[in-house]
Amino acid sequence: xxxxxxxxxxLYLEEWHGRRVIVKRRLPKPYRLPQLDRAIRAQRTKHExxxxxxxxxxxVPTPIIFMVDPSEATIIMEFVEGKTVKQVLDEITERxxxxxxxxxxxxxxxxxxxxxxxxxxxxSNMILTSSGNVVLVDFGLSELSKxxxxxxxxxxxxxxxxxxxxHKYAEECFEAIIRGYRDVMGAEATDEVLKKIREIEMxxxxxxxxxxxxKT
Amino acid sequence: MSSxxxxxxxxxxxxxxxxxxxxxxxxxxxxxxxxLANVVSTYIPEKGGIHPREAARHHAExxxxxxxxxxxxxxxxxxxxxxxxxxxGPGMGPCLRTGATVARALxxxxxxxxxxxxxxxxxxxxxxxxxxxxxxxxxxxxxxxxIISAFEAGRYRIFGETLDIAAGNCxxxxxxxAGLRPEKGLPVAAVVENLARRGRKFIPLPYVVxxxxxxFSGLLTAATQLLREGRHSLEDLCFSFQEVVFxxxxxxxxxxxAHTEKPEVLLTGGVAANRRLQEMIRIIAEEHDARFxxxxxxxxxxxGAMIAWTGILAYRCGLTTPIEESQxxxxxxxxxxxxxxxxxxxxx
Numbered sequence: 001x002x003x004x005x006x007x008x009x010x011l012y013l014e015e016w017h018g019r020r021v022i023v024k025r026r027l028p029k030p031y032r033l034p035q036l037d038r039a040i041r042a043q044r045t046k047h048e049x050x051x052x053x054x055x056x057x058x059x060v061p062t063p064i065i066f067m068v069d070p071s072e073a074t075i076i077m078e079f080v081e082g083k084t085v086k087q088v089l090d091e092i093t094e095r096x097x098x099x100x101x102x103x104x105x106x107x108x109x110x111x112x113x114x115x116x117x118x119x120x121x122x123x124s125n126m127i128l129t130s131s132g133n134v135v136l137v138d139f140g141l142s143e144l145s146k147x148x149x150x151x152x153x154x155x156x157x158x159x160x161x162x163x164x165x166x167h168k169y170a171e172e173c174f175e176a177i178i179r180g181y182r183d184v185m186g187a188e189a190t191d192e193v194l195k196k197i198r199e200i201e202m203x204x205x206x207x208x209x210x211x212x213x214x215k216t
Numbered sequence: 217m218s219s220x221x222x223x224x225x226x227x228x229x230x231x232x233x234x235x236x237x238x239x240x241x242x243x244x245x246x247x248x249x250x251x252l253a254n255v256v257s258t259y260i261p262e263k264g265g266i267h268p269r270e271a272a273r274h275h276a277e278x279x280x281x282x283x284x285x286x287x288x289x290x291x292x293x294x295x296x297x298x299x300x301x302x303x304x305g306p307g308m309g310p311c312l313r314t315g316a317t318v319a320r321a322l323x324x325x326x327x328x329x330x331x332x333x334x335x336x337x338x339x340x341x342x343x344x345x346x347x348x349x350x351x352x353x354x355x356x357x358x359x360x361x362x363i364i365s366a367f368e369a370g371r372y373r374i375f376g377e378t379l380d381i382a383a384g385n386c387x388x389x390x391x392x393x394a395g396l397r398p399e400k401g402l403p404v405a406a407v408v409e410n411l412a413r414r415g416r417k418f419i420p421l422p423y424v425v426x427x428x429x430x431x432f433s434g435l436l437t438a439a440t441q442l443l444r445e446g447r448h449s450l451e452d453l454c455f456s457f458q459e460v461v462f463x464x465x466x467x468x469x470x471x472x473x474a475h476t477e478k479p480e481v482l483l484t485g486g487v488a489a490n491r492r493l494q495e496m497i498r499i500i501a502e503e504h505d506a507r508f509x510x511x512x513x514x515x516x517x518x519x520g521a522m523i524a525w526t527g528i529l530a531y532r533c534g535l536t537t538p539i540e541e542s543q544x545x546x547x548x549x550x551x552x553x554x555x556x557x558x559x560x561x562x563x564x
Contacts, residue, residue, distance in 0.1 A: 007474045120427045167373075
């Protein structure tokens with residue numbers, strides 16, 4: 001059963017050896033040149049389970065991977081039951097929201113500390129399970145990097161996702177995320193990445209307060 | 217003064233001035249959405265890219281002629297203009313200032329209100345007017361911008377944009393590096409498009425998508441290096457380069473479409489004229505049951521009509537710009553603009 005048709009892949013909820021699993025298929029994109037398409041799909045299919053595994057090593061809950069087939073661009077993984085943070089954010093109290101975002105910040109901090117860049121941090125890619133765990137999914141655009149630039153872009157995308165989808169409380173949510181992030185990464189690395197985020201925002205072509213980057 | 221006439225006819229006429237980059241345009245549009253005139257004069261650099269000061273000089277010299285032509289095309293006299301709109305930003309300082317000066321002078325001379333318009337909002341609004349789109353995901357690709365936007369809660373939100381250079385700029389610089397020149401009235405990007413059509417072999421190039429954001433600078437460097445090495449034919453390089461640039465744009469547009477579930481996709485900006493890009497965006501629109509709308513060249517490129525029309529939309533919501541607040545905004549972001557008229561139009 002198709003449960004989500006994303007831009008990148010389709011997710012199916014299926015029975016597999018007696019358990020409910022998510023089958024993630026990166027379907028061929030008819031708009032893309034077949035050669036380019038095959039290369040992108042195979043590369044992302046191989047890379048995603050690696051990043052998911054690395055995330056587990058640094059204590060970030062991610063789905064269990066059961067099978068990987070690069071030639072078919074298919075991954076079979078655990079079905080994580082719960083609601084997306086995107087759905088949940090509008091349903092909970094301000095206090096709960098802050099608490100949830102702080103925990104999300106900690107998870108992002110652990111990823112970054114372990115050199116994992118998620119690459120697509122949105123509230124749709126975080127699942128809150130009934131037991132209250134936050135599970136990160138969709139590592140299809142992730143990369144392994146400890147560069148402050150990569151970490152900055154990752155958090156910048158998180159911020160962007162909050163402001164475009166949850167503009168009402170984007171500010172408080174992002175602040176809470178940064179608090180959680182700071183607990184894991186420490187003050188120095190966090191300030192450094194915050195400075196980077198500002199620099200990235202200033203890089204945007206149309207920022208009213210853009211100035212030359214500060215001399216370092 | 218002319219308020220009696222306005223009440224009696226019910227329609228308003230706005231004269232809009234566009235001057236953000238290399239085009240100086242004047243458009244005249246009525247509040248019924250009828251485009252009465254749209255005249256553009258383009259500054260063509262002798263070589264290289266746009267020099268802002270040279271472009272501004274062109275605008276100052278062209279202004280009088282373009283204004284008169286627009287009034288003749290609309291067949292109205294200046295005192296039949298109800299207010300003046302101008303593109304207040306974002307764009308190149310000297311160019312914007314020239315347009316703003318013309319607008320302020322006209323507004324003072326005709327004793328009519330002034331409305332400052334955001335150039336990016338104007339591109340989306342004229343696209344909606346001319347294609348009939350009501351609530352689209354917009355992909356705006358030009359030499360200065362690469363933005364994926366959709367309307368949410370009072371503003372055009374930015375879902376994705378370039379992290380470094382604009383896609384159109386990437387294509388133009390690549391073309392110049394390849395020694396290509398505009399041909400027989402064709403812009404240099406169209407020359408690349410024609411060469412690409414004859415390319416057969418795909419050469420891998422960096423494909424950089426980060427969430428819904430894009431990066432083109434690494435791709436440009438790699439493509440330029442391959443040009444210099446001379447191992448591949450120019451046709452194959454143009455073909456591969458275009459395939460990668462447009463696949464990246466299409467991927468993020470599809471992501472925004474899947475995320476917002478909007479009923480339409482609007483493709484606009486100078487690069488919208490490219491057939492291959494149109495084909496790709498059409499495919500994803502169909503896949504998501506969205507209507508594909510591509511803005512015709514006259515209104516996809518910078519033009520005065522888009523400024524006039526957006527001026528009308530803003531004016532009808534009571535938004536005008538006093539002279540003392542009419543300074544140009546070089547980096548005025550799309551999502552900073554409060555656009556109260558959009559909700560009304562969506563309903564109607």
